[in-house]
Amino acid sequence: MNALSPSTLLVLVPLLPLVGAILTVALGRVLGARAHLPAVAGIAAAFVVAVMLLFGMAREVGVGTTGHDHAAKPVEMVTTLWEWAVVGDAAAAGDAGSAAQSFSIPVALRLDPLTATLLVIITGVGLLVAIYSIGYMHGDPGYPRFFALVSAFVFSMSMLVAASNFLLVYVFWEAVGACSYLLIGFWFTKPEAAKAAKKAFLVNRIGDFGLAVATFLLWMTYGTLNFHDTTLADGTLMPGILGATRLADASAYVGGAVGTAICLLFLLAACGKSAQLPLHVWLPDAMEGPTPASSLIHAATMVTAGIYLVARTAPLFEACPGALTLVSIVGATTALVAALIGTVQNDLKRVLAYSTISQLGYMFASLGTGTLLGFTAAIFHLVTHAFFKALLFMGAGSVMHSMGGVIDMRRFGGLRRIMPITAATFLVGSLALAGVAPFAGFFSKDEILASLHSRGWPDAHGEHLEAAPAGGHANAAATFHLAFHTASVTPDAAQLAGGARGSALDALNTPATWRILFWMSLVTAALTAFYTFRAVFMTFTGPTRVPEEAGHHAHESPPSMTIPLVILAALSAVSGWWLFSTHSLASFLASTPSFTAPSVASTATPPAFHWDLAIQGTLAAAIGIVVAALGHLGRRSDGPQMERFLGPLETLFANRFFFDQIYSALIVKPLELIATLAALIDRRVIDGLVDAIARVPAGLGTVVRHLQSGLMQRYALAGVIGTLLIVLALVARAMG
Amino acid sequence: MNLLANTVAPSALVIDGLVVGAILFALGLVGILARRNLIVMFLCAELMLQGISVSLVSWSRHHGDWGGHVLVIFVLTVAACEAAVALVFVLQAFARTGRLDSAAWQSLRESNLPRTIDRELPAIDTVPPKFPKLAPAGVEPAADEDALHEREHV
Numbered sequence: 004m005n006a007l008s009p010s011t012l013l014v015l016v017p018l019l020p021l022v023g024a025i026l027t028v029a030l031g032r033v034l035g036a037r038a039h040l041p042a043v044a045g046i047a048a049a050f051v052v053a054v055m056l057l058f059g060m061a062r063e064v065g066v067g068t069t070g071h072d073h074a075a076k077p078v079e080m081v082t083t084l085w086e087w088a089v090v091g092d093a094a095a096a097g098d099a100g101s102a103a104q105s106f107s108i109p110v111a112l113r114l115d116p117l118t119a120t121l122l123v124i125i126t127g128v129g130l131l132v133a134i135y136s137i138g139y140m141h142g143d144p145g146y147p148r149f150f151a152l153v154s155a156f157v158f159s160m161s162m163l164v165a166a167s168n169f170l171l172v173y174v175f176w177e178a179v180g181a182c183s184y185l186l187i188g189f190w191f192t193k194p195e196a197a198k199a200a201k202k203a204f205l206v207n208r209i210g211d212f213g214l215a216v217a218t219f220l221l222w223m224t225y226g227t228l229n230f231h232d233t234t235l236a237d238g239t240l241m242p243g244i245l246g247a248t249r250l251a252d253a254s255a256y257v258g259g260a261v262g263t264a265i266c267l268l269f270l271l272a273a274c275g276k277s278a279q280l281p282l283h284v285w286l287p288d289a290m291e292g293p294t295p296a297s298s299l300i301h302a303a304t305m306v307t308a309g310i311y312l313v314a315r316t317a318p319l320f321e322a323c324p325g326a327l328t329l330v331s332i333v334g335a336t337t338a339l340v341a342a343l344i345g346t347v348q349n350d351l352k353r354v355l356a357y358s359t360i361s362q363l364g365y366m367f368a369s370l371g372t373g374t375l376l377g378f379t380a381a382i383f384h385l386v387t388h389a390f391f392k393a394l395l396f397m398g399a400g401s402v403m404h405s406m407g408g409v410i411d412m413r414r415f416g417g418l419r420r421i422m423p424i425t426a427a428t429f430l431v432g433s434l435a436l437a438g439v440a441p442f443a444g445f446f447s448k449d450e451i452l453a454s455l456h457s458r459g460w461p462d463a464h465g466e467h468l469e470a471a472p473a474g475g476h477a478n479a480a481a482t483f484h485l486a487f488h489t490a491s492v493t494p495d496a497a498q499l500a501g502g503a504r505g506s507a508l509d510a511l512n513t514p515a516t517w518r519i520l521f522w523m524s525l526v527t528a529a530l531t532a533f534y535t536f537r538a539v540f541m542t543f544t545g546p547t548r549v550p551e552e553a554g555h556h557a558h559e560s561p562p563s564m565t566i567p568l569v570i571l572a573a574l575s576a577v578s579g580w581w582l583f584s585t586h587s588l589a590s591f592l593a594s595t596p597s598f599t600a601p602s603v604a605s606t607a608t609p610p611a612f613h614w615d616l617a618i619q620g621t622l623a624a625a626i627g628i629v630v631a632a633l634g635h636l637g638r639r640s641d642g643p644q645m646e647r648f649l650g651p652l653e654t655l656f657a658n659r660f661f662f663d664q665i666y667s668a669l670i671v672k673p674l675e676l677i678a679t680l681a682a683l684i685d686r687r688v689i690d691g692l693v694d695a696i697a698r699v700p701a702g703l704g705t706v707v708r709h710l711q712s713g714l715m716q717r718y719a720l721a722g723v724i725g726t727l728l729i730v731l732a733l734v735a736r737a738m739g
Numbered sequence: 740m741n742l743l744a745n746t747v748a749p750s751a752l753v754i755d756g757l758v759v760g761a762i763l764f765a766l767g768l769v770g771i772l773a774r775r776n777l778i779v780m781f782l783c784a785e786l787m788l789q790g791i792s793v794s795l796v797s798w799s800r801h802h803g804d805w806g807g808h809v810l811v812i813f814v815l816t817v818a819a820c821e822a823a824v825a826l827v828f829v830l831q832a833f834a835r836t837g838r839l840d841s842a843a844w845q846s847l848r849e850s851n852l853p854r855t856i857d858r859e860l861p862a863i864d865t866v867p868p869k870f871p872k873l874a875p876a877g878v879e880p881a882a883d884e885d886a887l888h889e890r891e892h893v
Contacts, residue, residue, distance in 0.1 A: 713848025715841045719771055
């Protein structure tokens with residue numbers, strides 16, 4: 004293997020942060036205040052390698068040369084490191100004709116446009132977060148631990164997007180969850196932080212359960228867990244789930260009940276990791292962690308995992324139009340609900356948290372359209388969102404750093420005079436988030452709206468898109484027989500999925516649904532602009548006010564914190580325009596194997612700028628900003644305008660639609676009741692039994708102890724009686 | 740031994756010996772169980788020992804075997820030693836509590852059992868010990884009346 008071959012480089016991307024993490028753990032005490040060095044160096048090196056891979060991949064794909072009119076070729080490169088586990092005889096399986104007899108888990112990494120893009124985002128944003136943390140975490144007693152965790156987080160996430168096997172994906176899905184648990188609970192001596200970490204972990208477990216069951220179902224249905232095609236020992240080709248063989252065949256994906264079940268379980272998993280309704284409750288609480296950790300979780304790692312999973316398994320979803328529609332419904336609903344909650348939050352970081360949930364909802368809404376435009380728009384938004392959300396979080400962290408840990412927006416104001424760099428970069432991030440042209444968020448949001456619009460008004464988007472729903476249906480019909488067969492061999496799976504559910508969900512897939520989703524997204528866009536600028540106005544405008552906690556040294560943050568802010572601000576400003584105008588990201592991603600499936604690729608549309616949608620989006624953003632300005636600009640920066648305006652709705656929003664209370668009443672309290680009962684049974688019944696048995700010897704003892712009187716005569720008498728008994732027994736035996 | 744064998748029936752002799760031994764043993768046993776005086780109890784134990792010794796000698800004689808005789812000599816020796824040790828214990832016990840009643844010595848019972856009292860033990864009139872006093876130098880010591888009294892008997 005060449006030292007700089009793509010496969011070596013691919014292995015290096017996760018390996019370097021892992022080495023960084025291990026070195027930080029090993030040398031943390033020795034390095035002391037320089038404990039960030041191994042982690043930062045590891046992530047930086049991984050970033051460089053990831054960029055090299057991205058450019059190599061771009062050359063391979065031929066970005067710019069490929070027109071939209073001929074379908075993009077799938078480009079992938081798989082490196083199998085070693086066989087993790089081999090169960091059963093592969094050769095015998097080939098003879099039997101059913102591969103379900105043997106099972107092997109190769110530790111295989113893959114590189115394709117989707118992975119390359121995400122690797123750059125993960126390591127890039129991870130690197131900036133790590134650099135920022137040097138300033139932010141300075142002097143914290145857990146300094147080395149923090150960098151080890153960040154490094155491990157980057158490693159897990161890189162592995163998650165690079166793994167070419169569903170089981171590996173599951174492993175690193177869990178690893179990401181564990182890292183997030185450790186980072187959210189970084190200040191574990193604080194009860195809120197420990198609780199938030201536990202909550203994040205437990206809620207994620209629900210999603211993980213979905214992924215586990217989906218993996219089992221995939222194995223039952225397809226007989227393999229590999230993404231790529233593999234050659235078995237006897238030379239037969241085992242088509243991987245997302246391999247070229249299967250992708251070429253439109254009917255190779257199972258629809259119907261089993262397919263829908265798999266997709267819904269994937270959706271459940273994605274909802275857990277990406278904080279979508281109804282599993283979004285962990286994300287706002289995750290703000291208890293250090294701000295750089297929040298930034299990492301929200302921008303580069305963790306929450307993007309759900310988007311990645313759905314994008315990766317696009318062909319599976321295409322076979323189940325109902326499930327796809329549900330993805331969009333969940334996404335758009337989450338986007339709207341989270342945005343509504345975000346409008347009344349007074350904690351700067353919580354505003355951003357709900358904005359993350361909302362933006363992820365956008366991405367899901369876009370994924371759910373099932374068109375190539377939808378998938379690429381979601382990834383596009385993921386990229387731009389990673390830039391501006393990391394920027395906003397770090398900006399919030401910078402504010403918090405300077406305000407002595409206070410993050411309640413009502414307690415400070417006019418900070419633009421104290422921290423000009425933070426204010427300027429935060430403003431850029433906010434403009435990008437609000438979707439103001441020409442900042443990054445505008446273009447990605449425009450594409451998402453376009454993808455939704457194309458499903459709601461198919462006629463308006465030409466021939467290509469008209470084929471999309473029809474193609475989906477034909478696909479579903481074609482795979483129905485296959486699904487039926489699969490259902491007959493795996494009746495449990497079919498029962499699990501529920502026979503009628505697949506078709507019932509498909510009924511949702513009507514233009515009317517998509518129109519509603521489109522309007523929901525547009526309203527969300529306005530709300531996004533509103534809550535973002537409400538936060539900007541409350542924090543940075545108006546008379547300068549500083550809470551007592553900040554003391555007299557409220558100041559701009561050190562360069563290690565402001566430099567990442569400036570870099571991210573630049574990216575937030577130009578990346579959207581650049582990626583959109585050159586159409587490079589979309590054409591690059593189109594070569595991802597998952598997106599070259601006929602069901603996806605047939606929906607390709609010429610790159611277009613939708614003036615009507617752009618105007619609508621901009622109008623929505625403008626309305627939001629104007630309303631925010633009316634309520635909170637300048638002197639009114641901390642007024643209770645929202646509360647007066649919303650009335651009773653404010654209670655609903657401020658209590659986050661009572662999700663936590665409902666979960667508490669429906670799940671937590673009954674579980675606690677059961678736990679109390681179980682504890683009672685354990686303590687009374689089981690322990691009681693044990694105690695009762697223990698009391699038997701004691702009770703016997705109290706009876707027998709009276710023999711031990713201490714009186715010599717009694718002992719002598721006992722001796723005599725004993726002797727007599729022995730003698731009698733001997734005599735009796737002698738006499739027969 | 741041959742002389743004896745000629746005059747009395749061998750079986751009669753051994754039976755007599757065994758009967759005497761049994762009577763001695765039974766007396767000792769009853770004494771140990773019934774009496775509470777430590778010295779008497781010790782004597783009764785000795786009595787039981789001697790009862791066994793008698794039967795040993797009888798059997799030994801009956802079988803014409805010296806083994807039993809030798810054993811009895813050993814028993815006597817050991818009993819003598821044991822008597823010395825046991826009497827020291829008894830004396831020490833008496834010195835500590837002023838009692839010879841075995842019922843006074845029941846503290847080796849289960850810790851939380853009450854003391855067994857069938858009859859109240861009589862109170863002990865504690866006589867303060869008398870220590871000889873040195874006479875002041877150069878003065879004739881006062882004559883001790885008791886000593887003088889006893890001196891007459893000596």
